[in-house]
Amino acid sequence: MRMRKTATTAAVVLALAATATACGGESGTAGDKQAGADVYSGTYTVAKGVSIDSPALKRAQKAGHITIGVKADQPFLGFKDPATNKYSGFDIEIAKMIAADLGFSEKQIKFDTIDSNVRETTISKGQVDYYVGTYTINEERKKQVSFAGPYYTAGADLLVRKDDKDITGPDALKGKKVCSIAGSTPLQEIKKPQYGAVTSEMSKYSDCVKNLLDGSVDAVTTDDAILKGYAAQRPEKLKVVGQPFTKEPYGVGLNKDDKALRDAITTALENHIKNGDYKKAYVGTLGKSGSPYVAPETPLPRY
Ligand code: GLU
Numbered sequence: 001m002r003m004r005k006t007a008t009t010a011a012v013v014l015a016l017a018a019t020a021t022a023c024g025g026e027s028g029t030a031g032d033k034q035a036g037a038d039v040y041s042g043t044y045t046v047a048k049g050v051s052i053d054s055p056a057l058k059r060a061q062k063a064g065h066i067t068i069g070v071k072a073d074q075p076f077l078g079f080k081d082p083a084t085n086k087y088s089g090f091d092i093e094i095a096k097m098i099a100a101d102l103g104f105s106e107k108q109i110k111f112d113t114i115d116s117n118v119r120e121t122t123i124s125k126g127q128v129d130y131y132v133g134t135y136t137i138n139e140e141r142k143k144q145v146s147f148a149g150p151y152y153t154a155g156a157d158l159l160v161r162k163d164d165k166d167i168t169g170p171d172a173l174k175g176k177k178v179c180s181i182a183g184s185t186p187l188q189e190i191k192k193p194q195y196g197a198v199t200s201e202m203s204k205y206s207d208c209v210k211n212l213l214d215g216s217v218d219a220v221t222t223d224d225a226i227l228k229g230y231a232a233q234r235p236e237k238l239k240v241v242g243q244p245f246t247k248e249p250y251g252v253g254l255n256k257d258d259k260a261l262r263d264a265i266t267t268a269l270e271n272h273i274k275n276g277d278y279k280k281a282y283v284g285t286l287g288k289s290g291s292p293y294v295a296p297e298t299p300l301p302r303y
Contacts, residue, residue, distance in 0.1 A: 039081070039086075039088040040088065040093070040281065040284030040285050040288075041088060041093075042093055042096065042097075042277060042280060042281050042284070043106070044096055044097050044100035044101075044272070044277060045100060046100045046103060046104065046105045047100065047101050047102065047103045048103065049103075050101075050102055050103035052102075052260045052261065052264050053260045054258050054260040054261035054264065055126075055255075055258060056126065056129040056130070056254070056255060056258055056261050057102060057129070057260075057261055057264070059126075059129070060102075060104070060129050061103070064108065065104065065108045065109065065110050066099050066102065066104045066108060066109055066110070066129050067109075067110045067112055067127070067128050067129050068095045068099065068109055068110070068111055068112065068128060068129065068130055068131070068132060069112050069113075069114035069119065069122055069123065069127075069128035069130070069131035069132070069133060069253070070087060070091060070092060070095060070111050070112070070113060070114070070131070070132055070133045071091065071113065071114075071115075071133040071134060072087065072113040073204055073205055073206040074089065074091075074133075074134060074205065074226050074229055075089070075229035075230065075232065075233055075289065076089050076090060076225075076228075076229040076232070076285045076286050076288060076289040077089040077090050077091050077133075077134055077225060077226060077229060077285070077286065078091040078092055078132070078133050078134070079092075079229075080111075080113065087111045088285070089285050090152075090225075090281060090282060090285040090286045091132045091133055091134065091250075092111070092132075093277075093281035093284075093285060094132050094151060094252070094269070094278075094281070095109070095111070095130075095132040096109065097268060097269075097272040097277055097278070097281070098130065098132075098252065098265050098268045098269070100268075101264070101267070101268035101271060101272075102264060102268070112127070112128055114128065114131065114133065115181075115182075115183070115203045115204060116133075116181050116182065116183040116184045116203075117181070117182040117183030117184075117203060118183070119131060119133070119135060119145075119183065119253060120141060120144040120145050120253075123144075123145045123253050123254060123255060124144055124145060124255060124256065126255065129254070129261075130252050130253065130254040130261070130265060131252065131253035131254070132252050132253075134154070134222075134223055134225070134226060134248075134250060135147075135250060135251055135252070135253050136185045136223075136248040136249060136250065136251070137149060137150055137249050137250070137251035138185065141253075142256075144256060145253045145254065145255070145256055146253070146254050146255065146256045146257075146258065146259075146262050147251030147252065147253055147254070147262075148251060148252045148254065148262050148265035148266045148269060148300065149249065149250060149251035149252055149266075149269065149300060150249035150250055150251055150296065150300070151250055151251070151252070151269050151273075151278075151296055151300075152225070152249075152250040152286075152296060153247060153248065153249045153250065153294075154223035154224055154225040154226070154244075154248040154250065154291075155223065155224050155244025155245065155246055155247055155248055156185070156186040156189055156190075156221055156222060156223060156224070156244060156245055156246040156248065157221070157222075157223070157224035157227055157240055157241055157242065157243065157244050157245070158170065158173075158178075158219045158220070158221050158227070158240070158241040158243070159209070159212060159219060159220040159221070159222075159227040159230055159231060159238055159239070159240055159241075160212070160218065160219050160238070160239060160241060161212065161213075161215075161237065161238060161239075162235075162236065162237050162238060162239050164218070164219075164239075166218075167218060167219050167241060168241065168243070169241060169243035169245075170190075170195060170243060170245040171195075173190070173195045173196060173197040173219070174195075174196035174197070175196060175197075175198065176197055176198065176218040176219060177197075177198045177199075177200065177216070177217040177218045177219070178190050178195075178197040178198065178199050178200070178217065178218065178219045178220070178221055179199070179200045179201070179202060179207075179208035179211050179212065179217040179219070179220050179221075180199065180200075180201060180202075180208065180220065180221045180222055181201065181202060181203065181204070181205055181208065181222060182201045182202070182203055184222060185246065185248060186221045186222045186223065186246065186248075187199065187201060187221075189221075189245070189246055190221050197219075200217060205220070205222060205226060205230075208220040208222075209230050209238075212238070213234075213237060213238075219241075223248050224240060224242075224244050224291070225286055225289075225291050227240045228240055228286075228289040228290050228291055229289045231289075231290075232288070232289040232290065252265050252269070262302075263302065266300050266302055269300060270298050270299060270300055273295075273296055273298055274298070278296070279293060279295070
């Protein structure tokens with residue numbers, strides 16, 4: 001136990017040193033290393049001779065690589081290690097499984113970090129071929145993009161400082177300062193007058209977490225799966241309240257008119273749920289930050 005603690009501390013110190021020299025930027029909270037140094041990375045059988053009438057896929061085949069939008073500051077979901085620049089987490093595994101079924105190996109994937117508030121524009125402009133990043137399926141977004149899934153369902157919750165005794169749930173937020181992310185569904189929710197919260201918005205969750213740690217806000221709200229990752233990084237400083245107050249079904253975002261790609265991604269998700277890859281990836285990532293495994297419902301909706 002003692003040994004493990006020392007190793008983790010050493011890893012954090014190393015990561016701190018790396019970020020200090022790497023001019024910060026888009027990846028995880030400065031100084032953070034994804035807790036549990038052994039990062040899960042699955043390998044998936046790459047399909048050969050894939051031919052689908054999808055403009056995005058044809059473009060990717062011509063380019064020899066596929067571009068996938070992801071998050072970079074969500075431990076166990078979509079996290080870019082500042083020391084290695086390698087992405088890991090459950091969403092990254094989902095992205096890789098789909099890519100494999102479309103004929104692209106991990107080496108042929110170009111991950112692009114895309115924040116919540118620019119997802120719809122990035123997808124509809126074709127700057128990414130698809131997007132896997134804690135992306136809630138809803139009717140508003142469906143006006144601009146299309147979704148395959150849901151492949152997981154989270155719920156908005158609250159992250160607070162470990163010693164906080166006041167914030168016991170969403171109905172204890174009157175006058176409290178709550179940080180969330182521009183373009184996210186939990187921000188829209190927490191702005192409702194019924195909560196009485198004083199809200200602030202950032203473009204990255206990791207910035208909200210910094211504000212929580214330095215005392216400038218009282219809570220961070222977003223999906224429980226994301227918050228559990230931050231709490232796992234700093235268990236001595238942060239905790240998740242554990243009272244989810246919305247439903248956030250995660251989908252893979254893609255161009256609104258690309259039905260062929262949507263069907264192919266839906267089939268890929270179903271295949272990997274069936275063959276056990278999904279569960280293995282889940283247990284190796286989200287399972288480690290304390291989100292119990294729930295088998296997704298199949299068949300997935302098609303339209
Ligand atoms: N799932 C929520 C959303 O799509 C919050 C997480 C995020 O911002 O990606 O808005």
